[in-house]
Amino acid sequence: MAVYKIVEIGAEVLREKAKEVKEVNASILKLLDNMIDTLHAADGVGLAAPQIGVSKRVIVVKVDEVLIELINPIILEKEGQNSAEEGCLSIPNVTGDVIRAAKVRVQGLNRQGQMLDISADRLMARALQHEIDHLEGILFVDVAKKTYRS
DSSP states (O other): OOOOOOOOOTTTGSOOOOOOOOOOOHHHHHHHHHHHHHHHTOOSSSGGGGGOOBBBSEEEEETEEEEEEEEEEEEEEEEEEEEEEETTTEEEEEEEEEEEEEEEEEEEEOOOOOOEEEEEEEEHHHHHHHHHHHHHHHHHHHHEEEEOOO
């Protein structure tokens, strides 16, 4: 597999609405595999395809040992809210306080093209929201109450 270069803030692709995936095919499976390799190499929690310069609605999230791959994900339900510090692989050395839903229900396709319905809370809920924001061209610094440079 391959490790992609992560694009950083200022790249146009990070501000665009990512394109819907029409078909789960070999190129999408390769994209997922390479995104996972890139996520592990960067020691991150989540990665959206636009972060590697690919305008496709594909995300990977890994919290603890749980890996979620989603194609064309959407948030169906949000519940509660909490504030926590977030960072982003595309915005190095910056963190920020972001209010997000405490729990979410997300739907999307898996690598077999089957619809998944996932309920998540805590860090997994936050990471899913963060990555789905990337697909809309939204960065955490856009929604942060306050940001910090390290």
